[in-house]
Amino acid sequence: MEGTSVQMLLAVVSVLSCTTDQARLTLRPSSSQFFKRDFLSLSCEEDDSSAGWTLRRNTTRETRTQCGPDWGTSAGSSCTMSYIFPWDSGVYWCESREGATSQSINITVSGGAVILQSPVLPVMEGHDVTLHCKTKRPPSDLPADFYKQGSLMGTGPTGHVTILHVSKADEGVYRCNIRGHGESPPSWISVTEKPTTTAPPTTAALPTTVAPPPDPAPLQQVFTVVCYLVVFCPYVISTVLMVSLYRHTPTGNHLSVSMVMTPPTHAEQALDDDHDDVTREHQF
Ligand SMILES: *[C@@H]1O[C@H](CO)[C@@H](O)[C@H](O)[C@H]1NC(C)=O
Numbered sequence: 001m002e003g004t005s006v007q008m009l010l011a012v013v014s015v016l017s018c019t020t021d022q023a024r025l026t027l028r029p030s031s032s033q034f035f036k037r038d039f040l041s042l043s044c045e046e047d048d049s050s051a052g053w054t055l056r057r058n059t060t061r062e063t064r065t066q067c068g069p070d071w072g073t074s075a076g077s078s079c080t081m082s083y084i085f086p087w088d089s090g091v092y093w094c095e096s097r098e099g100a101t102s103q104s105i106n107i108t109v110s111g112g113a114v115i116l117q118s119p120v121l122p123v124m125e126g127h128d129v130t131l132h133c134k135t136k137r138p139p140s141d142l143p144a145d146f147y148k149q150g151s152l153m154g155t156g157p158t159g160h161v162t163i164l165h166v167s168k169a170d171e172g173v174y175r176c177n178i179r180g181h182g183e184s185p186p187s188w189i190s191v192t193e194k195p196t197t198t199a200p201p202t203t204a205a206l207p208t209t210v211a212p213p214p215d216p217a218p219l220q221q222v223f224t225v226v227c228y229l230v231v232f233c234p235y236v237i238s239t240v241l242m243v244s245l246y247r248h249t250p251t252g253n254h255l256s257v258s259m260v261m262t263p264p265t266h267a268e269q270a271l272d273d274d275h276d277d278v279t280r281e282h283q284f
């Protein structure tokens with residue numbers, strides 16, 4: 001069966017997307033670059049606080065170290081850094097006790113006089129992105145040159161440029177320069193493709209065994225239902241698989257005999273079409 005591997009992949013992806021979306025990492029102020037001695041705060045916005053989410057980071061000096069004992073000040077699933085230095089530059093992420101991880105972000109701390117403020121999280125295709133080139137001390141709206149992949153893309157008279165309706169082609173390494181002050185470190189801007197609009201699941205396809213969770217907030221309720229669905233999907237897929245395997249085994253034997261003599265009948269084609277429809281329903 002050729003479809004099996006695709007279905008397996010789908011199942012794995014749906015389970016993964018469920019577990020990785022349980023915490024969202026937020027950074028305040030939201031910027032990819034900071035000046036030395038700035039303050040910043042990171043937090044894991046979690047769905048299930050009992051999972052014990054903590055902040056971890058990789059820098060050039062350390063690997064997977066945790067907020068609190070090793071760096072920063074930990075408070076629950078948040079972490080504050082009141083005085084950052086260039087060696088705090090690195091990759092930061094949330095990790096649960098079970099080892100589930102959030103998306104990760106890159107933070108660069110500059111020891112220089114100029115930084116580029118760019119989105120720290122991937123930007124959705126079609127959105128506008130504003131880049132701000134800043135000096136450490138006011139005035140912070142000096143004319144700045146902006147570079148993408150090393151070539152000049154434009155000058156912002158007040159230190160800003162806006163990229164309208166970003167596409168995958170806008171992804172890359174950006175930096176900026178303020179004459180007489182200096183150049184910013186580079187930062188990577190990534191663009192995520194707009195999720196393709198899939199047919200909404202029909203109410204008939206909803207598993208009737210999913211009971212609404214006790215009494216959570218509406219948003220949480222939606223999340224839980226989505227999560228249940230996503231977890232439930234592999235079971236539905238495997239059930240469909242089992243049923244189709246069960247159905248195909250006898251007809252398959254029959255087919256191998258009849259193929260020699262007659263082309264497949266309409267009935268058999270219809271059966272295959274049915275099967276395709278079933279699998280398509282569960283792709284999202
Ligand atoms: C952190 O570093 C370890 C070891 O080099 C690596 O396996 C891991 O993928 C890194 N994590 C992130 C989020 O980059």
Ligand SMILES: *[C@@H]1O[C@H](CO)[C@@H](O)[C@H](O)[C@H]1NC(C)=O
Nearest residue numbers: 091104105106120188189190
């Ligand atoms: C972090 O930086 C590295 C190297 O510049 C890049 O490959 C990676 O995609 C970045 N990660 C994020 C989440 O921006």
